[in-house]
Amino acid sequence: MKGKKIYVHPEAAALQPLTFDAGICDGCNRCVEVCQVDILVPDPKKGNPPVVVYPGECWYGGCCVAICPKPGAIKLNTPLMNRVHWKKKD
Amino acid sequence: MKEKDNPCHCLEWPYPLLDDQVQKISTDVLILGGGIAGCWAAIAAAQKGVRVALVEKGAIIRSGAGGSGCDHWESAATNPCSRITPEELTQAMIQAHHRYNNGISHYIECREGYDRLLDLEKFGGKIRDTEDKFQGAEFRDEKTKFLFAYDYENKFTLRVWGTTFKPALARECRRLGVDVFDRTMATSLLTEGNQQGARVVGATGINGRTGEFITFMAKATVLCMSRPTRIWLFSPGLPGISEFRPPQCTGDGHAMGWKAGVEFAMMEKSVKGEWSGDRSFPPYGVGNTHNTWYACNMVDADGREIPWVDRDRRVLTDISQRHRPAPGQKLFLKGGGEPDVPSYEFQGPDILPTEELLAEGFKLPFYADLAGMPEQERKAIWGLMVGEEGKTKIPILKAYTEVGFDPEKHLIQSYGEGWQSGGFLPQERQLFGLPGGMVNDWNLQTNLEGLYAAGDQLFAANCHGHAAATGHYAGRHAANYARVAALSTIDNKQVEKERIRVYAPLKKDGGIGWQELNMRITRLMQHYCGEIKSEELLTTGLDLLKDIQKLEVPQLAARNPHELVRTLEVLNVLTNAEIVLNACLARKASSKPLHFRRSDYPEMDPPEWNKLVTIKLENNEVAIGKKPLDYYVSLEENYESHNVDYLEEHKS
Numbered sequence: 253m254k255g256k257k258i259y260v261h262p263e264a265a266a267l268q269p270l271t272f273d274a275g276i277c278d279g280c281n282r283c284v285e286v287c288q289v290d291i292l293v294p295d296p297k298k299g300n301p302p303v304v305v306y307p308g309e310c311w312y313g314g315c316c317v318a319i320c321p322k323p324g325a326i327k328l329n330t331p332l333m334n335r336v337h338w339k340k341k342d
Numbered sequence: 343m344k345e346k347d348n349p350c351h352c353l354e355w356p357y358p359l360l361d362d363q364v365q366k367i368s369t370d371v372l373i374l375g376g377g378i379a380g381c382w383a384a385i386a387a388a389q390k391g392v393r394v395a396l397v398e399k400g401a402i403i404r405s406g407a408g409g410s411g412c413d414h415w416e417s418a419a420t421n422p423c424s425r426i427t428p429e430e431l432t433q434a435m436i437q438a439h440h441r442y443n444n445g446i447s448h449y450i451e452c453r454e455g456y457d458r459l460l461d462l463e464k465f466g467g468k469i470r471d472t473e474d475k476f477q478g479a480e481f482r483d484e485k486t487k488f489l490f491a492y493d494y495e496n497k498f499t500l501r502v503w504g505t506t507f508k509p510a511l512a513r514e515c516r517r518l519g520v521d522v523f524d525r526t527m528a529t530s531l532l533t534e535g536n537q538q539g540a541r542v543v544g545a546t547g548i549n550g551r552t553g554e555f556i557t558f559m560a561k562a563t564v565l566c567m568s569r570p571t572r573i574w575l576f577s578p579g580l581p582g583i584s585e586f587r588p589p590q591c592t593g594d595g596h597a598m599g600w601k602a603g604v605e606f607a608m609m610e611k612s613v614k615g616e617w618s619g620d621r622s623f624p625p626y627g628v629g630n631t632h633n634t635w636y637a638c639n640m641v642d643a644d645g646r647e648i649p650w651v652d653r654d655r656r657v658l659t660d661i662s663q664r665h666r667p668a669p670g671q672k673l674f675l676k677g678g679g680e681p682d683v684p685s686y687e688f689q690g691p692d693i694l695p696t697e698e699l700l701a702e703g704f705k706l707p708f709y710a711d712l713a714g715m716p717e718q719e720r721k722a723i724w725g726l727m728v729g730e731e732g733k734t735k736i737p738i739l740k741a742y743t744e745v746g747f748d749p750e751k752h753l754i755q756s757y758g759e760g761w762q763s764g765g766f767l768p769q770e771r772q773l774f775g776l777p778g779g780m781v782n783d784w785n786l787q788t789n790l791e792g793l794y795a796a797g798d799q800l801f802a803a804n805c806h807g808h809a810a811a812t813g814h815y816a817g818r819h820a821a822n823y824a825r826v827a828a829l830s831t832i833d834n835k836q837v838e839k840e841r842i843r844v845y846a847p848l849k850k851d852g853g854i855g856w857q858e859l860n861m862r863i864t865r866l867m868q869h870y871c872g873e874i875k876s877e878e879l880l881t882t883g884l885d886l887l888k889d890i891q892k893l894e895v896p897q898l899a900a901r902n903p904h905e906l907v908r909t910l911e912v913l914n915v916l917t918n919a920e921i922v923l924n925a926c927l928a929r930k931a932s933s934k935p936l937h938f939r940r941s942d943y944p945e946m947d948p949p950e951w952n953k954l955v956t957i958k959l960e961n962n963e964v965a966i967g968k969k970p971l972d973y974y975v976s977l978e979e980n981y982e983s984h985n986v987d988y989l990e991e992h993k994s
Binding site: 256257258259260261262266267269285286287288289290291293294296303305306308309310311312313314315317318319328330331333334336337338339340341342 | 359400581624735901904
């Protein structure tokens with residue numbers, strides 16, 4: 253593929269596992285480097301949050317959130333169908 | 343970039359493309375797979391003073407099934423508080439699984455698991471309640487500050503702070519000078535003279551970001567690449583949570599081992615699905631009474647307390663009793679190592695099955711009542727184990743807390759029997775609960791010279807402590823072998839053939855995507871290798887796999903190195919399906935402990951079939967063999983004769 257430009261096509265996902273707060277995230281890309289499934293790539297613009305290019309492949313392990321040095325910059329969203337019911341104990 | 347300039351929202355591939363390059367690495371011990379077993383193997387080999395290369399598809403800081411955490415460490419039978427010997431515990435594990443278990447690897451786990459915990463502490467992992475948060479708790483030993491789980495009488499399973507473990511192991515690997523190849527998928531084993539069944543002399547790999555091809559020449563190789571998944575279960579929309587283990591754990595080691603001539607056992611065993619993120623709730627995220635949530639209070643829809651009973655159905659009146667063997671019982675097995683249908687001898691306390699509770703007037707849904715538990719027991723579950731177990735700190739503890747869950751005020755619903763939280767059809771199967779894998783000897787060497795295996799790569803393997811103990815053991819035995827073995831030459835034809843195979847999907851414009859092929863395989867396996875099997879079904883399944891290989895595999899296409907890795911994984915799923923079908927054909931009898939039902943051989947466990955049926959490739963033909971279930975023979979004697987150096991080093 254030498255010399256050939258290749259692309260990554262961010263998926264239209266069934267779920268949105270991660271959301272970034274661009275106001276907090278400084279684009280350090282630690283989350284990109286820790287993700288064992290490699291679902292993120294750095295944003296072409298330095299300082300921007302990374303791009304979730306393969307959201308469907310997320311394992312929901314949360315290591316990206318755990319390693320993030322900026323609290324609130326990245327959020328792991330529980331899949332809607334996996335929201336568990338609880339109620340107040342009488 | 344403006345919207346109109348990039349209507350397809352494509353990004354240029356952000357990594358340099360090196361797919362025209364071949365990197366050549368020479369080392370003493372090559373470790374394939376950098377999860378728990380792989381990192382421990384690398385550390386043990388490096389401690390022996392040999393050169394070590396570690397190949398990992400993700401990044402070793404958190405990768406693997408156990409990388410995100412671990413809440414309990416089973417089988418630490420040599421810890422100073424244990425009242426069980428390694429022999430007793432291993433025998434219990436063997437008998438509980440009706441002898442279909444790996445006596446060698448589980449004895450190593452029982453004998454050395456505690457040594458690994460002490461090592462972890464030196465590397466920076468947390469294994470004791472050093473802040474005295476649980477001071478005075480019944481499950482705490484005040485002298486060592488260890489916290490125990492499940493059986494408080496025998497104290498062989500520890501509650502641990504497993505989120506600290508993987509980064510500590512990764513740091514230690516680097517400190518010892520291990521040459522780490524992150525983002526690299528191992529694709530094949532290289533054998534002496536390109537002969538199936540010959541000595542393993544290295545491996546090939548490909549970088550999932552750059553596409554660079556790498557050949558590794560090694561004196562010894564250790565396979566630590568988890569177990570096969572996605573053979574029967576696959577969700578194309580949510581492939582990341584198709585199974586319990588991470589999506590990139592596709593059993594690559596099984597597939598490449600099969601092609602090289604490695605011998606397997608118990609690959610005919612599969613169980614009805616237990617976990618899949620798209621079909622069940624997140625593991626450890628719902629009310630239940632097992633594993634991480636043992637031994638939680640449960641109530642029914644009206645708030646009526648659900649009684650706990652012992653194996654003799656005696657009602658247990660307080661929580662302490664849920665952590666004690668029944669009268670006359672030496673020990674019970676809980677945590678992750680017990681079979682789905684527990685044997686009476688090792689059956690622990692539990693609530694009654696749902697059907698029986700409904701017959702007694704209890705109303706669905708049931709809830710976990712953490713609020714009704716003593717504070718220390720509640721905090722040991724919610725906050726310690728839910729928090730330290732993999733995939734719980736962020737997706738459960740943090741996420742639930744943020745939206746208002748309070749363990750002191752709320753009841754959290756249960757969604758299934760036991761530790762499950764979803765329903766599966768009988769043909770939706772998984773390799774779970776001590777599934778099949780590679781056959782090992784007392785060095786954890788496979789039948790191929792120079793090739794070792796650890797963790798879930800082995801037959802009848804499971805759990806974090808087992809991966810750690812067998813990883814360390816395989817790594818040091820591989821290092822001992824590498825010290826006396828010479829590097830062998832690599833067959834260039836074998837490498838070139840593999841390079842062509844690996845790159846083929848990248849060279850194809852348009853074609854079949856990896857998700858579609860995975861769906862094709864899982865549908866096929868549900869039909870031809872579901873709950874009920876027969877000669878006709880299995881042979882038809884194999885014929886159809888051959889058709890896939892001939893017709894569909896050449897059509898596979900990948901647009902970048904990431905997609906290429908995903909595609910190569912599905913090719914491994916295809917190979918693993920072939921192993922399973924062949925193993926199912928080889929056992930011509932049904933078996934209860936193996937969850938194995940053949941309509942043409944309906945008799946369950948006829949005595950002549952109480953053995954391990956082994957399979958391997960010889961000259962590309964399937965060769966069937968057998969081994970006695972207790973081929974490990976004497977546990978203590980064999981272990982000690984194979985580990986004189988280790989015992990000398992660990993005298994104290």
